Amino acid sequence: MKHDAPPDSRPDAVTTPAVPRPALTLLDSTCLIVGIIIGAGIYQMAPAIAQGAGSAGGVLGIWLLGGLLSLCGALSYAELATAYPKEGGDYVYLNRAYGPWAGFLFGWAQLAIVRPGDIAVMAFAFATYARAAWDPFAGTSFPYGQQVFAVGATALLTWINVLGVREGKWTQNLLTGGEGIGTAVHRGHGVYRPTGQRGAAAAPGAPPFSLALIFVLFTYGGWNEMAYVAAEVKDPRRNIVRALCLGMAAVTTLYLLVNTAFLWVLGYGGLTASHAVAAETVAKVFPAVGGTVIAALVCISALGAVNGLVFTGARISYAMGADHRLFRLLGRWHPRRGTPAAALVVQGGIAIVLILALGSFVDAVLYTAAVVYTFYLASTLAVIVLRRKEPEVERPYRVPGYPFTPLLFAAVCLFLIQSAVRYKPEVAAVACLLLLAGVPLWRKDRSRATAA
Numbered sequence: 001m002k003h004d005a006p007p008d009s010r011p012d013a014v015t016t017p018a019v020p021r022p023a024l025t026l027l028d029s030t031c032l033i034v035g036i037i038i039g040a041g042i043y044q045m046a047p048a049i050a051q052g053a054g055s056a057g058g059v060l061g062i063w064l065l066g067g068l069l070s071l072c073g074a075l076s077y078a079e080l081a082t083a084y085p086k087e088g089g090d091y092v093y094l095n096r097a098y099g100p101w102a103g104f105l106f107g108w109a110q111l112a113i114v115r116p117g118d119i120a121v122m123a124f125a126f127a128t129y130a131r132a133a134w135d136p137f138a139g140t141s142f143p144y145g146q147q148v149f150a151v152g153a154t155a156l157l158t159w160i161n162v163l164g165v166r167e168g169k170w171t172q173n174l175l176t177g178g179e180g181i182g183t184a185v186h187r188g189h190g191v192y193r194p195t196g197q198r199g200a201a202a203a204p205g206a207p208p209f210s211l212a213l214i215f216v217l218f219t220y221g222g223w224n225e226m227a228y229v230a231a232e233v234k235d236p237r238r239n240i241v242r243a244l245c246l247g248m249a250a251v252t253t254l255y256l257l258v259n260t261a262f263l264w265v266l267g268y269g270g271l272t273a274s275h276a277v278a279a280e281t282v283a284k285v286f287p288a289v290g291g292t293v294i295a296a297l298v299c300i301s302a303l304g305a306v307n308g309l310v311f312t313g314a315r316i317s318y319a320m321g322a323d324h325r326l327f328r329l330l331g332r333w334h335p336r337r338g339t340p341a342a343a344l345v346v347q348g349g350i351a352i353v354l355i356l357a358l359g360s361f362v363d364a365v366l367y368t369a370a371v372v373y374t375f376y377l378a379s380t381l382a383v384i385v386l387r388r389k390e391p392e393v394e395r396p397y398r399v400p401g402y403p404f405t406p407l408l409f410a411a412v413c414l415f416l417i418q419s420a421v422r423y424k425p426e427v428a429a430v431a432c433l434l435l436l437a438g439v440p441l442w443r444k445d446r447s448r449a450t451a452a
Helices: 027-036 039-055 058-084 090-098 100-133 145-163 165-192 207-219 225-233 236-273 277-285 288-325 325-331 340-357 361-389 404-423 425-436 438-451
Strands: none
Touching: 027 236, 027 288, 027 361, 039 058, 039 100, 039 277, 039 288, 058 207, 058 225, 058 236, 058 361, 058 404, 090 145, 090 165, 090 288, 090 361, 100 145, 100 207, 100 288, 100 325, 100 340, 100 425, 100 438, 145 165, 145 288, 145 340, 207 404, 225 236, 225 325, 236 277, 277 288, 288 340, 325 340, 340 361, 361 404, 361 425, 404 425, 425 438
């Protein structure tokens, strides 16, 4: 069609479908991972994690443990991503390991539950701190200020990513750079103004270590995002593994530095009792501007996460649309902009609906938890399944410690699923019902394919 033609005049430019092209360097890929992981989770959950850790040393230990466990998952995904460097990540691996039904359910879950929910989580985090810096609704009776900020961030970043890969990746690089600079400044403030009481005890009623570990692993979530854009990574055999390892090392280091600053300034007792730990830490150093500084820092972190989730999530829907007639609209790569524009728009629309319906950060987290770790479990075990099912496939990278490394992370996933169901069984039930709604959709899609 004329209006979809690329700007050159070659005959094959009109008839050849637009496809993803390698455009992401090692720097772009690493920034994407770091930007997605370092959202606002650490600022929201650090006090509860500290309570469950039991001591100052335990705080640093549990954050280090979370990084190492997440690295086990990242290394497993690195083998899959380099063996199958295609757009779609888990969708591709589940298809090959278990059959098209598994990939379809994953794509459905990502479209309806997981990715819009994750975007909503970080958009709410942005809204909370954006309003702390500037709230035009303060003093009014308007009750939806949180949703206005969250919807605005989601809509803006979706639009930027629709414009083109270049716009999306440079937005990510700038936001990730802002996160790193802000975290370094935050750490430096703590070094020069130690004022906390190191020996203070934790607050009574502290959560158990197991729940604290769940919170830690939530804050590390996002390391698997590189798999979703594997087809757009330059030199994927080398850069996917490098980006995963560099990204995880950078995030773990930053998390340890931030928690060291919390402990140095507030002390262990101050950290466990804090209600706004980052703001209180910076306010100790700069009482006049501390709240504004930390609000800006968290806003940048949250926006970096939202942009990364928008960028990578649409690639899952694109892969699903390319394979399934029922979602064909999502499988179109815009020939002029070089983006999955339709998938981005649909994803953004669902995220906005969730923001309006759920109304809070916590509810958005609970909306996704059990489903997320169910598919993490299936994809991690796919490393073992595919080695046996497709031994002839070249694997430029093989996960070290096989099969214990993927089995360890699979056990962690089972633990998190069980914990999420026990904590909020009604929310888990709703998510499971929505996931199961994908079964009749799969049958309908398969019947259409057979009829064609």
